[in-house]
Amino acid sequence: xxIIPMVRSMLILWLSGLIxxxxxxxQVKSPFLTGRGTGIDGATLxxxxxxxxxxxxxxxxxxxxxxxxxxxxxxxxxxxxxxxxDMTTFELMSMADSLEENKKSEFMQSFLDSxxxxxxxxxxxxxxxxxxxxxxxxxxxxxSIQSYRTSSETPEGWSWDDGSPKRRSLDFNATDPxxxxxxxxxxxxxxxxxxxxxxxxxYIYRRWxxxxxxxxxxxxAIRIAVADLIKAHKTYQEMGLELIEKSDSIIRFQVFxxxxxxxxxxxxxxxxxxxxxxxxxxxxxxxxxxxxxDSTYQYLEKELPSEAISRTAEHVIIQPEHAxxxxxxxxxxxxxxxxLAKRLTPEDELDSLALQHASGLYDKYCSLCHGxxxxxxxxxxxxxxxxxSLLASSKETNFMRYTMQYGRANTAMAGYLxxxxxxxxYIEIELLLEWLxxxxxxxxxxxxxxxxxxxxxxxxxELYSKNCSVCHGANGEGISAxxxxxxxxxxxxxxxxxxYAIAQGRDGTPMIGFKDSLNAKEIDGLTAFLxxxxxxxxxxxxxxxxxxSPEEYVxxxxxxxxxxxxxxGKYVAAEQVNRAYQDSLRxxxxxxxxxxxxxxxxxxxxxxxxxxxxxxxxxxxxxxDGTQIVIYxxxxxxxxxxxxxxxxxxGFENAVIIDEGILxxxxxxxxxxxxx
Numbered sequence: 126x127x128i129i130p131m132v133r134s135m136l137i138l139w140l141s142g143l144i145x146x147x148x149x150x151x152q153v154k155s156p157f158l159t160g161r162g163t164g165i166d167g168a169t170l171x172x173x174x175x176x177x178x179x180x181x182x183x184x185x186x187x188x189x190x191x192x193x194x195x196x197x198x199x200x201x202x203x204x205x206x207x208x209x210x211d212m213t214t215f216e217l218m219s220m221a222d223s224l225e226e227n228k229k230s231e232f233m234q235s236f237l238d239s240x241x242x243x244x245x246x247x248x249x250x251x252x253x254x255x256x257x258x259x260x261x262x263x264x265x266x267x268x269s270i271q272s273y274r275t276s277s278e279t280p281e282g283w284s285w286d287d288g289s290p291k292r293r294s295l296d297f298n299a300t301d302p303x304x305x306x307x308x309x310x311x312x313x314x315x316x317x318x319x320x321x322x323x324x325x326x327x328y329i330y331r332r333w334x335x336x337x338x339x340x341x342x343x344x345x346a347i348r349i350a351v352a353d354l355i356k357a358h359k360t361y362q363e364m365g366l367e368l369i370e371k372s373d374s375i376i377r378f379q380v381f382x383x384x385x386x387x388x389x390x391x392x393x394x395x396x397x398x399x400x401x402x403x404x405x406x407x408x409x410x411x412x413x414x415x416x417x418x419d420s421t422y423q424y425l426e427k428e429l430p431s432e433a434i435s436r437t438a439e440h441v442i443i444q445p446e447h448a449x450x451x452x453x454x455x456x457x458x459x460x461x462x463x464x465l466a467k468r469l470t471p472e473d474e475l476d477s478l479a480l481q482h483a484s485g486l487y488d489k490y491c492s493l494c495h496g497x498x499x500x501x502x503x504x505x506x507x508x509x510x511x512x513x514s515l516l517a518s519s520k521e522t523n524f525m526r527y528t529m530q531y532g533r534a535n536t537a538m539a540g541y542l543x544x545x546x547x548x549x550x551y552i553e554i555e556l557l558l559e560w561l562x563x564x565x566x567x568x569x570x571x572x573x574x575x576x577x578x579x580x581x582x583x584x585x586x587e588l589y590s591k592n593c594s595v596c597h598g599a600n601g602e603g604i605s606a607x608x609x610x611x612x613x614x615x616x617x618x619x620x621x622x623x624x625y626a627i628a629q630g631r632d633g634t635p636m637i638g639f640k641d642s643l644n645a646k647e648i649d650g651l652t653a654f655l656x657x658x659x660x661x662x663x664x665x666x667x668x669x670x671x672x673x674s675p676e677e678y679v680x681x682x683x684x685x686x687x688x689x690x691x692x693x694g695k696y697v698a699a700e701q702v703n704r705a706y707q708d709s710l711r712x713x714x715x716x717x718x719x720x721x722x723x724x725x726x727x728x729x730x731x732x733x734x735x736x737x738x739x740x741x742x743x744x745x746x747x748x749x750d751g752t753q754i755v756i757y758x759x760x761x762x763x764x765x766x767x768x769x770x771x772x773x774x775x776g777f778e779n780a781v782i783i784d785e786g787i788l789x790x791x792x793x794x795x796x797x798x799x800x801x
Contacts, residue, residue: 156365156380158259159309161317162249164381165344166310167206167214168411169245172449173237175219179205182217185428186448187339190217198273198294199230210332211343211384212249212320215411232301242450243408246347247308248380251317253295256309263363268299272313280774282739287770289313304407305349305357323543326552329469339424340415342466345456346377346385348410350397354390357406361388383459409445410452418457425455469552471559483560486553490541499561501634505537506603511565512631518622520562520570527617527759527788529554534792536608545789571625575721578620578652585654588647592639600662606636609655610662612791615799616726616759624652659726659799670800672720673732675746680730684711686753689781695769696762696784702755703795712753716787717764726791728757729798736764744775754780761786 172178175194182188188207197204197218207215220229220237236244250256253270260267272290280286295309296302320327332342351357358376362368366378366386376388389409391397400409415421422441425434433447443453467476475483487499494507501509508515519525530551532540541547542554549557562568590599597603601610608614627648630638639648687705689697705712706728714731716723723733734743736758747754754777758764765782772780783790791797 156248156367158256158364159248159250159381160255161251161321162311162381163212163317163320164249164384165213165347165386166247166249166308167216168243168344168347168408168451169204169216169218169247170242170449170451171218171233171236171244172241173219175203175205175217178217178219178449181449182207186443186453187424187428188215188337188341189335194221195276196274198271198292199233201229202233207337208331208335209337209341209343209413210328210335211382211414212327212331213344213384215344218245240404240450242404242445243411244304245302245308246408247294247310250295250309250311251315253293253309253311257295260364265297265363268296270295271299280771282741282771284774285767285770287773289773304405305351306360323550323552325465325469326550329466329552332466333470333472339455340417340421341413341455342416342458343414344384344411345414345458346387346412346454347408348387348389348412348452348454349407350391350400350409351388351406352391352401354388354392357388361386383462408451410454412454412456414458414462415441415455416458416463418455421455469556471552471555473559475556475559475563479556480560480563483556486549486557487560490548491557494537499565502605506606506608507538508607509631509634510561512633513565513567514571514626514629514631516562516565516567517569517571518573518625518629520567522573522617522619522622523759524617524619524622525558525561526554527613529557531613531788531792533608533611533613534794536603536611573619573625574621575619575719576621577721577724578624578649578656580646580649580651580653582650582654582657584647585650585652585657588643588651589654592643593651596635601658610658612659612726612794612797613788615656615659616788616791616797619721619725620652620656623655624648627651656725656799659797670729670798672723672800673730677730678713678732678747679711679752680706680714681709681711684709686711686751689753691781692784695780695782697755697781699783699785699790699793699795702783703790703793706796710753712755713747715754715756715765715768717756717758717768718787722759724800726787726797727800728787728790729796731757733800734768736767740768740771744772747772747777749775749777751779755783756780757783757787757790759786759788761789 170178179190179193183190190205191208192205194203195205196202201221202218203221205217209215220233257267257270271294273292273294275291276286280288291313293311293313297306302308354373354376358371361378366380368376369379369385370377374390374393378386380386389397391401397409418441422436425441425443429443429447433444435442439456441455445452464478467478468482470476470479472479488497491510492503494504495501495510496503499509499511501507501512510516516525528538530540530542531545532538539547541549543550595604596606597609602608626636628638628640630636643651687701687710689701691697714728715734716727716731717734717736719735720733723731727733734740754772756765756768761784762782769780769782
């Protein structure tokens with residue numbers, strides 16, 4: 126499976142839950158106690174032998190497990206998780222063998238002495254503070270909010286882990302949580318509003334990259350056995366859950382989108398009566414959505430004895446005796462959900478629905494300028510999007526991606542990403558890109574070197590005037606060909622991407638290749654000239670700079686510090702940073718992208734600190750004296766958040782992130798440089 130760079134960053138965000146009606150989101154509000162939470166957070170299966178449970182769930186039941194013995198939220202607990210596409214998890218939890226008795230969680234130890242099964246389940250909330258206030262206002266008694274980490278390991282190198290707690294939990298009783306009531310879990314520094322805004326993007330990627338052999342894609346329902354259905358109904362109704370069904374035997378609540386909680390009466394049900402008698406009220410079953418119920422049954426039937434599994438028209442059920450004390454149920458996912466996944470997943474071989482949807486996106490947003498058959502030049506000098514030279518040389522870079530997302534300032538090419546005011550989510554742009562590659566039969570990328578192209582800028586200027594200006598404009602403004610004097614183009618095109626276009630041309634377009642009419646030195650000079658225009662077309666000479674030395678890290682060391690107004694405590698608007706830069710205020714600017722990207726375009730004075738390289742030596746060179754540190758990347762937050770959190774872990778408190786990123790900075794006409 127192809128993994129594009131931005132996807133890795135997005136997966137860290139732990140994506141959202143969904144429901145689909147005619148392939149459109151049903152606008153379902155979260156219960157009032159969970160705010161912008163993403164529905165069911167997960168169910169926790171307590172087992173005596175974690176390694177045995179991991180092996181069984183992986184090898185027999187067909188789940189992919191993340192982690193093996195990570196630190197859990199309770200004293201002495203260790204966990205492993207099954208991550209599902211709809212933002213839910215199914216957690217395996219046990220007690221660490223080496224712990225002394227007095228350091229173990231009493232309620233876990235008491236439960237595991239006589240049982241295995243789902244002892245806990247949780248709902249996602251965007252604010253445990255609000256949830257606590259809401260529950261206490263209707264008369265419930267709860268424990269105080271607990272903060273905890275999800276890993277006991279100390280992170281090394283650049284990391285999104287800043288060493289602080291990652292979760293906040295709220296329990297009715299933190300020492301001995303009631304098994305039939307939920308915990309509430311808040312993920313600290315999680316973009317709940319962003320997830321809800323771009324829920325399809327987050328869902329598709331979470332689903333795509335959490336692929337389970339058994340076909341499970343989400344949690345359909347948590348099923349709770351109760352002794353008194355009327356009493357339980359009242360308690361859950363107070364939480365703001367939407368009632369779907371009420372009968373003498375079952376009450377169904379909608380949690381968020383199509384996830385449900387089922388309260389099932391133990392009366393007149395011998396199996397549940399025995400469950401409640403032996404264990405008390407609590408979760409007796411977890412129900413999962415699957416992509417194809419027949420395939421799931423066939424997979425499990427091969428792995429399990431006949432008495433372990435049963436099949437009806439609507440369900441596949443694994444008996445609790447064969448699943449560590451919990452009944453596992455599998456149901457066919459809704460057709461609308463399945464179709465939406467097929468429509469939007471940018472796989473190497475697109476589904477027919479995806480091909481149709483992507484073609485529609487192209488016709489709607491691109492064909493006016495790029496032509497009905499992607500031939501280009503239908504309007505505004507828009508280039509051909511069936512040129513294999515263009516597509517193959519950009520396939521493994523962000524050039525086309527960023528072009529679609531952010532557009533080209535001062536040209537007819539607008540930014541189509543919704544965060545830039547455009548009509549498409551990130552996932553639709555990715556789908557459109559994959560469609561362009563596939564319909565143009567571009568299977569392999571052209572390997573483009575990442576090192577800089579060094580050349581004679583003055584020679585390049587002469588060659589540009591002679592060979593290029595007639596189409597691209599004397600000042601790179603574009604006459605009958607794309608504008609090359611564009612900050613976004615130069616910020617996203619590597620040196621060798623430019624050189625390849627000059628040498629090879631663009632097949633099927635008026636852009637000829639110059640490899641036979643110009644020698645290597647001349648092509649290098651022309652490339653270097655174009656790169657030097659990142660600072661502006663009218664600069665008198667090359668403005669190329671070198672990586673700052675530690676003595677140059679602090680800009681304007683004798684000036685005052687800027688005072689920024691921050692969003693969410695860490696994001697600063699590009700306009701504020703530019704004003705501070707123009708006012709020559711004291712600060713340190715860090716570029717979290719690769720050094721290749723820094724060479725293409727960076728804020729003057731910025732230091733390249735690639736988020737993937739060892740930061741230890743570099744950190745020693747930054748003065749930890751409260752100087753304002755400003756960080757940016759292109760995506761626009763993933764890499765810069767990683768750098769900021771690493772700095773925080775090392776004691777740097779005064780670090781902020783440019784909210785819009787370097788690409789929008791360049792689009793806005795703020796100062797940029799190219800480097801070497």
